[in-house]
Amino acid sequence: MPIPESQLDTWSHQGSITQSSNTYNTIKNALEASTAPYAGKDFQVFLQGSYGNDTNIYAESDVDIVIQLNECFHSDLSAITEAEKAAYKAAFRAATYTCVDFKRDVQSVLTSQFGSAVRIGDKAIAIEANGARRKADVIVAIQFRRYLKFRSTSDSSCVEGICFLNAAGKRIANYPKQHSANLTTKHQASSNWLKPMARIFKNMRSRMVDDGLIKAGVAPSYYIEGLLYNVPNEKLTSSYRDCVVNTLNWYRREAAKTDLVCANEQYSLLGDGSHTCWTQANCDAFVDAAVKLWNDW
Numbered sequence: 001m002p003i004p005e006s007q008l009d010t011w012s013h014q015g016s017i018t019q020s021s022n023t024y025n026t027i028k029n030a031l032e033a034s035t036a037p038y039a040g041k042d043f044q045v046f047l048q049g050s051y052g053n054d055t056n057i058y059a060e061s062d063v064d065i066v067i068q069l070n071e072c073f074h075s076d077l078s079a080i081t082e083a084e085k086a087a088y089k090a091a092f093r094a095a096t097y098t099c100v101d102f103k104r105d106v107q108s109v110l111t112s113q114f115g116s117a118v119r120i121g122d123k124a125i126a127i128e129a130n131g132a133r134r135k136a137d138v139i140v141a142i143q144f145r146r147y148l149k150f151r152s153t154s155d156s157s158c159v160e161g162i163c164f165l166n167a168a169g170k171r172i173a174n175y176p177k178q179h180s181a182n183l184t185t186k187h188q189a190s191s192n193w194l195k196p197m198a199r200i201f202k203n204m205r206s207r208m209v210d211d212g213l214i215k216a217g218v219a220p221s222y223y224i225e226g227l228l229y230n231v232p233n234e235k236l237t238s239s240y241r242d243c244v245v246n247t248l249n250w251y252r253r254e255a256a257k258t259d260l261v262c263a264n265e266q267y268s269l270l271g272d273g274s275h276t277c278w279t280q281a282n283c284d285a286f287v288d289a290a291v292k293l294w295n296d297w
Contacts, residue, residue, distance in 0.1 A: 003204075003297045008240035011203035012196035015058040016134070020051045023063045023134040027127065030113040031067050031138075037105040041097070042070040048139070048176035050221050053183050055198040059206045060221065063136040064124075066162060066176060069102045071095070073143035074163050074171060077150075084150040091153050099165060103140040110138065122167045139164055144173045146266075159266065172275060175264035179225075182263050186229055193236035197243050198225050204290055213289035222262075223278040224286075229263040230255065244294065251287050 028045045049064030050056035072095035077085050103125075110125055111118045119126040124137035144163035150156040161175035187194040198221075205219045228247065235246035257280060260269035271277030 001297055002241060002294055003244070005239060005241050008200055008244065011057070011200045012240060013058075014054060014199065015051075015056040015060060019132055019134050020056065020063050022132065023136055024051070024065060026133060027063075027065055027110075027136055027138065030109060031065075031106065033109065033113075036109050038069070038097075038102060043102075044068050044070065046177075048180070049137075050202075052176075053180050053195075053198075053225065055183070055195050055202070055221070055225060057199050057202050057206070060202065063134050064139070065136055066139045066141055067106055068141045068143065068162055069097075069099065070143050072098060073145055074099075074173075075144070075158075076146040076173070080147050080150050084147070087152060088147065088150045091150075099140070099142045099163075102142065103165075106138070106140045120167075123164065123172065146173075161264075161266070174276070175266045178264040178266065179222075179262070182265060183225060183229065186233075186263075190233045190236040193243055194228060196240070197236060197247070198228055200240060200244065201228065201247075201290070204293060205286065208286075208289045208293055211293070213292060214285055218282045219286040220278075223269065223283070226262045226269045226278070227251070227260070227283065230260045230269065244290075248287055248291055248294070251283075252291075 024047060031045050033039070045065065045067045046052070047064065048066050049062070050060050051063050075088070077088060080088070107118070107120065107125055110127060114127050117128040117130055119128065121137070124139050127136045127138065129135040139162070141162040141164040144161040145158040146161070147156065147158040159175070161173055161178070163171050163173040165171055183194065201224050202221055205214070205224065208214045209216050231247050231250055235250050236243050237246075257270055258268070261267065262269050262276070267276040269278055270280045270283055272279050
């Protein structure tokens with residue numbers, strides 16, 4: 001039998017807001033302290049992830065925070081001509097305060113404030129939960145620019161995102177602000193169905209992991225949001241049950257898999273061998289497990 005509307009309605013509700021907000025503000029205040037080594041530099045602190053996108057569920061406790069230095073940047077010049085690359089190289093000089101320096105200083109600020117709760121991960125600095133404070137992941141980033149044109153600093157165009165280095169020194173670029181803005185636009189265009197549906201599918205994922213239908217890590221929240229971003233608005237309608245069925249049937253029967261994009265619209269959603277893409281095998285496994293969960297409820 002299908003999952004009852006009452007269960008889907010429960011799953012549609014947003015998770016903790018107050019604790020997450022308090023956690024964010026506590027860490028933001030620490031990062032923005034006037035005593036920080038980078039206090040006089042141009043930087044900003046903002047949310048990304050499920051809490052920042054209003055798609056968090058009760059099972060997701062992490063608060064994802066970005067601190068971005070704007071005084072230096074990395075660039076992708078692959079889309080511009082050789083002449084434009086030469087103009088770019090002539091226009092800028094190497095930064096004296098780099099992303100490596102910035103991460104070192106951010107780490108020192110967080111360790112001073114939160115002590116042994118701070119853990120250095122592959123991509124983020126984790127701050128473990130303590131009392132009412134939720135677990136948080138802090139990404140230390142700089143600006144990323146994917147240039148579409150560069151003739152001079154006053155005659156150029158680019159798509160701006162963030163980038164950071166993982167533990168192996170590999171650059172990872174992403175576009176969290178575009179992801180969030182596009183999700184909100186889609187949510188409004190779908191008569192406010194999108195974000196509750198994202199929460200429903202995330203809760204379904206948690207249940208599928210518990211039931212052994214998929215392994216943990218097969219369906220990250222970022223990619224679930226990306227999948228739903230591609231669902232035609234007319235499929236999100238009437239009831240949560242209709243929305244779930246329409247979404248699963250659309251993916252299995254109608255979706256042009258190679259045309260699907262991440263919610264930031266900068267990367268393909270599905271692809272192998274890229275840290276920016278969901279493997280189609282994992283996406284298929286998630287959808288197939290969701291169908292089984294639905295049919296066997």
